[in-house]
Amino acid sequence: MMLDANAEAKAAQKSEDGSDRSQFVMDETTIVAQSVLFLVIGFDISSSLLTFASYELALHEEIQQRLRLEIVSALEKHGEENIYEAVQDMPLLEMVFNETLRKHPPLAKIDRACTDDYTIPDTSIVIDKGVHVCIPVLGLHYDPEYYPEPEKFIPERFSPEEKSKRSPYVFLPFGIGPRNCVASRFALLSTKVAMVYLLKNFEISICEKTQIPYKYSRFTMLLKAEKGIWLNIKPL
Numbered sequence: 001m002m003l004d005a006n007a008e009a010k011a012a013q014k015s016e017d018g019s020d021r022s023q024f025v026m027d028e029t030t031i032v033a034q035s036v037l038f039l040v041i042g043f044d045i046s047s048s049l050l051t052f053a054s055y056e057l058a059l060h061e062e063i064q065q066r067l068r069l070e071i072v073s074a075l076e077k078h079g080e081e082n083i084y085e086a087v088q089d090m091p092l093l094e095m096v097f098n099e100t101l102r103k104h105p106p107l108a109k110i111d112r113a114c115t116d117d118y119t120i121p122d123t124s125i126v127i128d129k130g131v132h133v134c135i136p137v138l139g140l141h142y143d144p145e146y147y148p149e150p151e152k153f154i155p156e157r158f159s160p161e162e163k164s165k166r167s168p169y170v171f172l173p174f175g176i177g178p179r180n181c182v183a184s185r186f187a188l189l190s191t192k193v194a195m196v197y198l199l200k201n202f203e204i205s206i207c208e209k210t211q212i213p214y215k216y217s218r219f220t221m222l223l224k225a226e227k228g229i230w231l232n233i234k235p236l
């Protein structure tokens with residue numbers, strides 16, 4: 001179904017360009033490539049988000065406590081059978097996840113291919129048709145102009161008031177525009193539910209093997225810690 005949606009989106013894009021919708025064909029290679037993307041991204045990126053959020057919560061015990069209280073109270077109010085509604089009623093969880101995605105965006109850069117010669121407004125810089133442009137997501141997320149003291153984990157940067165003061169183009173964990181992540185809502189919902197049950201039942205803390213700060217791996221496409229993230233998980 002998602003492959004169909006992807007194909008339709010591409011076809012729609014083509015017709016916007018004036019070409020024939022019926023020209024779009026998904027051959028075997030494209031189907032295999034898309035399926036691998038779904039498997040790798042679906043599993044690996046979501047687990048990355050959960051891991052980095054756990055890492056930050058282990059380093060910030062006070063935030064972990066506050067979040068656990070929020071989770072317990074929302075579950076009591078809505079009931080575990082209404083987990084979807086309960087998760088929507090957890091503003092701190094939303095801020096913690098956004099701040100985690102800012103500090104540790106699993107895709108540290110995104111790319112676009114220029115489809116027409118383009119002059120950057122008010123400059124003489126021309127990006128020629130066919131040139132590939134790299135958007136440095138990690139660089140934007142650590143720019144102190146938008147995020148003062150960017151090394152610090154401050155979920156309140158993502159309160160509605162603070163968010164409204166910034167351009168949406170400086171927070172790009174899921175990319176932006178017509179080719180952004182097709183599954184951002186699903187990814188956030190599923191990882192949030194996992195975090196709810198993790199924090200409800202376990203305490204997360206650092207251990208002697210936790211690297212602070214961790215070093216980035218130079219050999220992976222997704223942003224990863226060179227030696228993995230090691231934490232203690234203790235039943236409550």
Ligand code: HEM
Pocket residue numbers: 037038041042043045046049106107110111172173174175176177178179180181182183184186187188
């Ligand atoms: C926390 C989890 C995730 C993050 C941070 C993430 C991030 C991203 C980013 C940055 C892009 C590129 C967007 C762009 O170039 O503007 C992308 C594309 C994509 N993502 Fe995700 N993703 C996540 C989870 C998932 C999951 C769970 C799936 C599928 C089940 C998925 C499927 C895709 C697909 C198919 C694309 C390509 C879209 C296209 O080219 O039109 N992602 N994702």
